[in-house]
Amino acid sequence: MITLITFAPAFGQPAASPFCVKAIWLLNLSGQPWQREDIADPRKMPKQKLPAIRVGGQIIPDSENIRQHLETEGVDFDQGLSDLEKSTSHAFIRMAEEHMYFHIVLDRWGDDTVWPIIRDTYFDTIPGVLRGFVTNRLRKACLQGMDRQGLGRFTPEERLERLEPDLVAITTRLWHGPYLFGERPTAADASVGAMLATMRATPGKTLLKTRIAEDEILCRYIDRCINAMGGATGAPVRLCA
Ligand SMILES: N[C@@H](CCC(=O)N[C@@H](CS)C(=O)NCC(=O)O)C(=O)O
Structure with missing residues (x-):
């Protein structure tokens, strides 16, 4: 059985x-049996990041590689999509993972009102006395990375302005169907839906969280993704053949 780390x-x-x-969500869509193993420290993982899967004694890191692994096992996340739709899907996934994601990082790690909640949730296994010291270093490194990436030099207002065309692109597709590519969730929904759901779930009241939480079309889409692909428990459901 696949273990998701x-x-x-x-x-x-x-x-x-x-x-x-x-x-x-991809594992749920795949219909394959899987179990989860929760860890707090990804440093022993091949890319020092999560997620990863353990399958047959091998560890496969990175959600894109997880998708590829499932596809080599015969799962078709984009069943019924034309080549043109598949190329658009690819671009949407890159938009979500290489742009929208960084807005989440800054919202969670950069906002002084949100950070204490993030710190005490993500790092609750670190004893109280050490937690401040360790997490201050991690936060500083994270924000330095975001400064080099560039988005960290934008104000929250400028960031929202930069994100808006992404949200418009998503909403435009949602005028045509319940999911990005029609009636069923596909790989693009697993990426885009997960980013939007995470933006909405951020604690506190940042500009970004409020922008998503007050958008009826996006909220309904997020809820559809959650209902179709696994919900808060990650309980497996079967949607793909
Ligand atoms: N491209 C990777 C990105 C994974 C990623 O950025 N994971 C972050 C959490 S959102 C992580 O593990 N960060 C831990 C760290 O950098 O120390 C994927 O698709 O899996």
Whole structure:
């Protein structure tokens, strides 16, 4: 059986990380039996990140590689999509994972009102006296990374403005169907839906969280994704052939 190595549930989501949520949703869509193993420290993982899966004694890191593994096992996440739709799907996934994701990082790690809640949720296994010291270093490194990436130099208002066209692109597709590519969730929904759900689940009242939480179309889409692909428990459901 596949074991998903993931961060623990947080803020009503099946995992703290949107990439772990995506992996959970892909596993649920695949119909394959799987179990989860929650860990707090990813440093022993091949890419020092989560998610990863353990399968047949091998560890496969990265949600994209997890998707590829499931596809080599015969799962078709994009069943019925044309080549044109598949190329658009690819672009949407990259938009979600290489742009929208960084807005989540800054919202959670950069906002002084949100950070204490994040710290005490993500790092609750670190004893109180050490927690501040360890997490201050981690936060500083994270925000330095975001500064180099560039988005960290934007104000929250500028970030929201930068994100808006992504949200418009998603909403435009949702005018045409319940999921990004029609009547059934596909791989793109696992990525895009997981990012939006994570934005909405962020504690506190940041500009980004409020923007998503007050958007009826996006909220209904997030709820559809959660209902179709696993919900807060990550309980497996069968949707793919
Ligand atoms: N490209 C990776 C990204 C995974 C990723 O960024 N995971 C983050 C959590 S959202 C992580 O494990 N961070 C821990 C760290 O960098 O120390 C995927 O698709 O799985």
